[in-house]
Amino acid sequence: MDFELTNYMETALHSAESAAKRGEVPVGAVIVDSKTGRIVATTGNQMVGRHDPTAHAEMLAIRAAANMVGSQRLVDCDLYVTLEPCPMCASAISLARIRRLYFGAYDPKSGGVEFGPRIYDHATCHHKPEVYGGIREERAAALLKEFFAERR
């Protein structure tokens, strides 16, 4: 597997681990400018800490990156996230015109890309990123499993 790619996902996994330490469901995201290879945002879930149901890692990453770039559209950017995005995040990725989406674990219960409403599979979806799932899938899934096992 491509070294750079797994490296970015590794950074997202570190963010997921940090999220778990704060009592957040361990999901981490990274946005990369594909032209320079530079990371423009690294975030983890903050729903609990911010009392904000929309504060998923992907949403925070998109907001941070758009703010940094000074544009609503992140046309040259790729997003790496440890879990398949939910429908809200999948739609936000489309609105932000993200070029490629790389995700870790698949999410049959709450995912919105390969499961549920399959956000990119509709004619009314105005931008469909290229999607690559299952990147460092086992590690991403293990983090979530450990987190929920400790809370049972």
Next chain:
Amino acid sequence: MDFELTNYMETALHSAESAAKRGEVPVGAVIVDSKTGRIVATTGNQMVGRHDPTAHAEMLAIRAAANMVGSQRLVDCDLYVTLEPCPMCASAISLARIRRLYFGAYDPKSGGVEFGPRIYDHATCHHKPEVYGGIREERAAALLKEFFAERR
């Protein structure tokens, strides 16, 4: 039609008008605590002003209300918005456990409730609000039409 209901939508329409004056697509939203009848958030689109593709009126309203209530879940709250929510916002409304969704104009091109991915019609949608569309529909649609006509 119920007086209170149209009154809340009237407030959302005022927010949509303010958004237009700032150069934003005119959509406004209001969140009401159904137990007290009190408005807990009033917002308009801010995507342009904030350089944020996720800054739709509904998202800002949910974030503001959750922050005020100090909880991710807005179980007793109803959301009024002048346009049918897009898939991102429809999903966020579900995540926030909003009780009822009242919207104005239908949106065949980008809506996510009655059109496109129909967010609430999937088994993996963990909370489905009661939905009432077409509230003050003509006024809401006229605002959007005027806005885009001026920009052509």
